[in-house]
Amino acid sequence: KFNRVSTKIGSSMKSVGEVMAIGRNFEEAFQKALRMVDENVNGFDPYVKEVNENELKEPTDKRMFVLAAALKNNYTVEKLYELTKIDRWFLEKLKNIVDYYKTLEGITSGSISYDILKCAKQIGFSDKQI
Incomplete structure (x- = not known):
C-alpha cells in the first residue's frame, strides 16, 4: 500500500x-x-521543548514535551488542564514522571541508592535517562 x-x-x-x-x-x-x-x-524529557502556552493549547506531536517542560517549570495540574483539557488523571501521572526526574537530577553521579533506582525503573526511566 x-x-x-x-x-x-x-x-x-x-x-x-x-x-x-x-x-x-x-x-x-x-x-x-x-x-x-x-x-x-529517551522518555518524557522536559528539556526537549520550551514552555509555550500556545503549543499547550493545540494538540501536536510535540505537545507532550511542552507539557513536560511546563511541569518542570512548576505549572500546576489545574493550570495545565485549563490549557490542554487533558484529563487530570493523565496530567497527574505525567507530573509523577517529572517530579521523579527532578529527584534524579538532584542526585550526584554515582551515588544513587537501590531504592531510588528501583523506583526510577518502576516508573519507566531507562538506564540512559538515569
Missing part, C-alpha cells in the same frame, strides 16, 4: 504513528511508548 514503509509490523505501527507499550503502570508504559516512537527520544 505504501511504497517506502516497511511491511514488517513491530511494536511501532509506522503507517499510523501508533505504538504499543506494556508496563506495570501508566508512567512506565508511557515512557516506553515515547522511546518507541522516536529513537532520539
